Structure formats: structure tokens, C-alpha cells
Amino acid sequence: MEADVLVVGFGAAGACAALQAASQGLRVLAIDRFTGGGTTAISGGVVYAGGGTSVQRAAGVRDSVEAMEEYLRAEVGEAVSAETLHRFCAGSAEDIDWLAGHGVPFEPTPCPFKTSYPNDRYYLYHSGSELAHDPQAPPRGHRAHAPGTSGKALYAPLAAAARKAGVRLRGQTRATGLIVRDGVVRGVRCRTLESAPALVRRAHRVLAGYAAKPGVYAPPLRRRLGKLITALESRYGTEVELTAGHGVILASGTFNANRRMLGEHVERFRGSLPLGTIADDGSSVRLGEQAGAATKAMDRVSVWRFITPPSAFTKGTLIDSAGELLCGANRYGAAIGSELLRRTDGRGWLIVDEPLLREARGQIRAEAVWFQRMQFEFLVRRKGVSAPSRAALAARIGVAPEQLPESTHPMHAFDISLRPHLLYPWPMLTLGGLAVDEESGAVLDGQARPIPGLFAAGRAAAGICAHSYVSGLSIADCVFSGRRAARAVATTLAKN
Template sequence: MTAQDRTFDAEFDVVVVGSGVAALFGAAAAASRGLSTCLIEKTDRFGGTSAYSGGAVWLPGNAVLARDGVDDSVEKGRTYFRAVVGDRTDRDVQDAFLNTGPAVVTFLQEELGIPTRFQAFPDYFDAPGRQEQGRSIYPKPIKGEEVGDRAADVRPPVPADQFGAAEDTTRLEGGRAWVARLVLALDAMDSAETRLNTAAQELVRDEDGRVIGVAVDGEGGRRLLGARRGVLVAAGGFERSGELRHRWQQMPTADWSSSHPDTGSGDAVRMFEHVGAQLDLLDQSWWCPATLFPNGHAAFTLGFRSGFIVDGTGRRFADELLPYDQMGRRMRARMADGAGDEFWLIFDDAEAGNFPAICIPAPEPDQLREAGLWHTAGSVDELAAATGLDAAALQESLERFNGFAEQGRDADFARGEDPYGRFFLGVSTAEQCLRPVGGDRLHAVRLVLGDLGTKGGAVIDANGAVLDTEGRPIPGLYAAGNSSASVSGEAYPGPGVPLGSGMAMAFRAVADMAGEPLPIAP
């Protein structure tokens, strides 16, 4: 909409849309400069999908890595990032992200006082510059008593948020620790205001096309919030919009995303479309295998300790220990090739019949059996009949996998040969990642193609400014996080790239709004 008279219900220097880590960090960067800042979140909780994350932040060559004994540099990170991402995204934007990382961490520590630490988690690709122990930093956990009443405003973990488990606020870790610490930092700033239950509806422009505010719907009804310096949209993607997922990604449902149903509904990308922004990577997500639950939701699953995965044809198609985005892409490729959207993890009683992978919440066998999502049988033929898989193909997959396990080498997909695969199993050799499947009982649990959010959105420049379809910055409009087209393109280079790039580009966006644009090079 265009505000002819520019009459606003409230005016700020900066309005931030969203409340994930990128949005909160951007708001803190603005308010710390003395810019009056209003952050709006459409739900009743801060955090978005960031609150579900493990909290990794991928920023090469930062001071925390050096302090904790990790031999890394921005240049080493650039070598790796370039090798993985290539020219799929603008090199100036790549450099802006990578070169800004150290400053982001310095601001976290020295300005916001947020304690951080290194934690091992391997980079995802075997490429030059890779760190096998990783280069990700994490927030230190925070006790609920330190967060106080604000703990009730932080989005709870997946089990409590989507599966009815009791909410525990005694200790906040990972992404929730980032969210809590950043919310507390904003609370301590006189120039910052936060509003829950306030949904952005459309961007407000002046007669020259500059974005000067946001129309919102909140507890007081429709309001216009003015933004003298700019609007930063970091409101997530469109992973929970069935219409947009079908339109751009041909996904059969939006229910398999790990995000909460009330978040990631595509508000940001619709606002961008309305003002003529250039969009990219709309067919892309941060993919992952996911376990399907009776309520129709699916939970992010990784670290398969035993068993193997087959597609709808009953055939194995990938190394089950691939980094989750890469495994998800193998699943997506099989769907595109006509294998259907059903996948099954086949395993035995080696772990007393328990689910041999990391999944939160842990699948409850009886509940999944009742829903037809977990089958137990005494033979391959019985299991095939229960799942609808081809018995001959399933038998062949089992025998071939067992043959590789006996030889100690997966000749088809090299399972366990990459350090990432061994990391989650806590083993040192590929042979330890291969164990025959057999015994008196076999199990099959339904898996689907899930995601940690979409990664397509507005194309931004090195200052985080949203570009129009002609490649020109739209004055007053900025984007970060999953509302922007990811700087990593179609790849997921390492743990924490989504949060790290979101924070870096939000930091640059605020500097540009303040009239202090950061250089691309150090």
C-alpha cells in the first residue's frame, strides 16, 4: 500500500518483522546504535524455527573459535564456501557474509554480553577448506530462572510445541538459548520495543516507492507502523503454506516441515511479491529425512545407527549417514523420478526393537503401529505385505546391504566413509557403521521428506537490501534469514549456515540503515 499522508499509529527508526535469531539480532544491532526499534512477531512466542534449532552458528575465523583452540580463518572458510556453493549466488554477497562473521561474534560478546562456545560438528562436504571438527559456535545454555517471566514467551521445543509433551523451562539450550538471550538483551535497551501477536500484512511505501513502514494486525486491530530508516523482514519462509509449497516445490503437503504450523506461512514472500522484489531459490528448502507421526507432523531424523532406508520401490538409494540436507535431496530426487513419497527405515531388534536414530520426540512404537507407520514382521515377505513394498526388491536390498556389512565396505554408497557419518555414531571406521540386519523380527518405520524451513525468498545485495526485478535496491527494504534467498544457494555447507548468514546479513542491513554501510572486504 501507499501512504499518501504518511500518518502512522507509531513511528520508529527501524521495524523488524519476525523473531527468529536473525530478526532478534538485527533488532539488537539497531537498538544498540540508539535507533528506535520495534520488533513484531505474529504468534504468541518469540523464536520461529530458530527456537527448534540446535543453535549452531557458522561464521569462519571468529574470535570464539580462536579462543577455544580451533585453527580457522575467514580465508579458509571462503575456500570451502566457494568450493561448495560456487557461483550460484552473488560473490559480493558471499564475501559480505563471510567477512562480517568475526564482527558479528565480537558484537555478540562485547556489546550484548552473550556467552558463546565452540562445539564440534563437522562441515558437511568433502571439499577444500573443510573443517572435520567443524567451525560452529553455540550459545551457552541459560537457566530458566535467569530468563524469568520471559521464558514463557520463548517458543518451546518440538515435543512440547507440536506433540503435547510438557514444557520444561528450567534450562534453555541451543536455539532457545539464543532467542532467550537476545530477547533479554532487547528488554534491557530503552530504544527497543517488542510486540507479540502482531502480524505484518503489507509494506507501506511512499509515492516514490520507498518502503516507509508496515501495516500490521495486532491485539488493537489494524495499525500502521512507520520506519524512518527501514524495514528488516526476517520472518521465515513459506514452509507451512500448502499452496506455496505445491506451487514452487511440488510438495504433496506442508505438514512435513519441522516448523510450527503457525509460523513460516509465506507472509514475507507475499509482501515481497507485492512490491516487485526479485525472488530466487523458491524450489529450495533445508531438506532432511523426517519420521512421520500419527498427528500428520513429521520430526527431523538423523544419525541412523543401524538398518537401511528404502524408497517406495523397496530399493536402497543413498548413504543413510549423509548430512541430512544431502540425504533429503536424494529423497527428493527419488520422488521426482517417480518412486513416490513413501520411504521406510528397515531395521531389526539389535536395539531391543527401539528406533535406531536420533528423533525428537522419540517415536512411540505402539502409537505408530496403530497409525500404520510402524510395522513389525517375522520375515521380509510379511514386512513387504504390511508396507506395500515389493517383496523381491526388499529382499534384494536386505541381502545386498548385509553383504556389504559382512565385507566391511558399502560398495554402492560408501556408508561411513565420510567423517560426518561416523561423527553421530561415535565411531572411527566405516566398518563400524555397517551391521547386518536380521534376526527373528524386522521393523519398518515410515519416513518422509521433511525440512527445516524453505530457503527461497527476496534476493538481497551485500548490504542486505532487497533488490527489485531489475536488480536495483528497493529503498527502505531489507531481508535476512529464510525470508531472503539463501547466500548458500542450493547447498547446505555446514551446521549453522542458516543462523550465521542470517545474523551477518541482518547486521549489515542495520549498518546500512544507520548510514554506516560496512565494507565488503575486511
């Protein structure tokens, strides 16, 4: 049966697009290289939302669309127009209710301290640099309610709701090309394992699972597993054509796992920890380019260098290798990483005195989860320089004494440089993608004209977070842009 809309990629953006389309009466077929979930399922499961969401209200937190928009304007820059940013903020509370209505669990317990990711006692937190912008800013990081990292708790209900709504998912099916007839995108050519032996399909699923985790933390392992997966697809896959009567929505993520594309577009990525799964191979961009699509912000990346928890470190001082102020220590980790990336050598120090370090040690057990405790111990035990005075510390790290904060106590400098290490990695996420019309999500060609029948959502498209990133903004944009594209397809169908 021909579908009205075909969704390529079934992570957060694809699931939201499919679910929205199905709710508007469209016949939806989704395909995924694996079995769905993508990077969303291995993420922290955080949605950046505000303006007075039901979760914020239940937590006794006051927020407004205007306050959210004012903060994000500084983060988003020129990634999208002011009108699009306003629509995103104005619809934020409704998006949270829409997610909750489809089973995504949220919990209104605000985190009382600044952290890169809250422990299992807290599910609403300051996930960006809001407190540096306004000390009274409300928390907007809505973490799905589940122990550990909460990505699966966010994705699984969406996938279940989509299936219940009639969305058909063909897993282990990889899009290889677009079907274009009379200038209109009518479907995709695919390579699928649906007819492969059961043992091959099982091996493909198992390898993909290990490539996602622990592969995300070990890029060499992920690459080796990726080669095995590709070999299975090449040997046992069969070619099929899938058509869609009214639209194809590309939603297969970033190009973090494509080293060739990284080399072409990203100046500095070697030594980083590219986030995502091996399905983040830039396939949506390559498919779009086959139809003449333009791209945007392909050189933009988000690099993360977290120093919290412990929250006491937000009172420290961040400097570069020349002793110049890096940025405020209460900024989000991506803002700190961005400032380090701007420095030619990528080097920097966190400066604290002895009382502040004692305060930090007293906080770490209550504030951190296991991997945060591990990073803290690595930072203070392996990456620290100590001295009895400001002058002595300055001499040891090669800066002028007056560039360091004053203190009558022993002082410490912790090396936060962008250097590869398994226990203190610097994660990286590409932010650019296909250029799209901001009202419909239609993919644009080189003359900024919509390509008939082709849409993009999530990190396959340049969207809200194409300039900079705060935790939860990517998934929030997946919801926003996925639903936007589905509405546009439904509108096209209604007009016809």
C-alpha cells in the first residue's frame, strides 16, 4: 500500500513527524536503518521547554514565553528568524503537553544546584546558561522521568503511540536514494534486510546495539562494528523502492559518524568524542543534495567541556593558556567548550582556592551520578596543579599573577583543555544540515525554492540549535520541526 508520507529515520524527529501525520489522518510509513530510537534513545532524554509548561507550574516555577525567547535569542543567534524563534517558544508548553499526552513521563522536581545533568532525584533543571543570563531565570530542562540517562523513556512511548496510531515501521532498511518524478520527490530507494536470514537480522541488531552503547564512548570500537554492519547490509540486503503520495520527511540525524563529511566541513574535530550512533552518517544531507538541496551551517559544531557537578565550581575562574578570562564558570558546558575551541591551542584552566575545593569535595557525593564523580576525581587528581599562593600558582602555569583571582589560601588550577581522554572526553555534535523553509520544513534548493515533496526535521535540517546548543534544545527542535513538517504534508494533501 502506498503511503501518504514516508519518514526516513525514526528517532525523536521521525517519531514526532510520524505521530503528528497519523493524527491528521495520513497513512504513514517510516523506515530506519536499525530498529528506531537513534541518538534520542541513548541521550539524556532532556527537552528544553518553557513559557509556563505544566511541569514548571507543578513545580511552582514561574516562566513566560517572553523570558524564554529573550534568553534563547542570545543562544540561537541568526540560526532562525525572530518569527520562528517566537513560534518555537510560544508552542513550547503545548509541545510538552503533547509529549505527555502520548506517554512521555515528566516529573516536576526542580534541581536546587547547577549541574551538567541531574541525578535521579531531580527532573527539572537549568540545562543551559540561563543563570549567567539572569540569576533568577527559571529551569527549562525537562528530563524524562526514568533512572539513569532518560533517552529511552522519552523515545519508547512515542514509538508505541505511533504504532498504535497506525504508523508502519520498516526496520533494518537504509535509504540509498530519492525517487524523483516530474520534479517531485515521490519516495526513496532502499536496501533492506527484511528478506535476509533470521540469524543475519539478529546479528545486525546485536551489533547495532553495541555500536550505540558502549560504542558511543569508544569511537574506534564503533567504527569497527560499523564496518561489520555495513558488510551485512551489502551482502544480504535487497533493493526496494518505497513511494509516498504526498511527501518524504528526512529525519535521520547528524553526520557525526561520517569522518569524510566531518573532514570536509568541520575544521577541528579530531580528538573529540562524536556523539550519536553510526546511523548519524549524513545520509539525509546526501539524499537531499541528490535533489539539488542546499545546506546551512555545516561547519557549526557544539563542543562540551563540563565542570559541574560539583556546583561549587561555578564560583571558580576560567582562563585560557595566556591567562585571559575564558567565560563565566556558571555557563553551560557547550559555552565553555565553544570558548576553548576558539583558542588556537584549545587550552584552559579552572582556578579555585582551597576553601572552594573543600566545598566542591563535600558536594560531589550528593550532586553527581557515577560518571560525573569519575570525571571529577580524574580532574582533581590527574589534571591539577597546586601552589601555596597566587604568585606561585601563576608561575607554575605560565601566566601573570594579576591574571588570577586573589586569595589568602593555597590555590589550584585544573586543566580543562580540549585533549582526548577516555575519562574526561570532549563530546562533539554537528549542528548544520539541510536548508529548510522555516514555516513548513520544506527542503530548499540553491535558489531558496522549496523542493516539491521533500521535507526535513531534527538534526537532518539546520534548525533552532544550528548556531549553538544547550541541553534539551535538540530534542525540543526535533519535536517542533517534526510536527511542523507533518502539518505541512497534511496541508499539501488537503489542498490536493
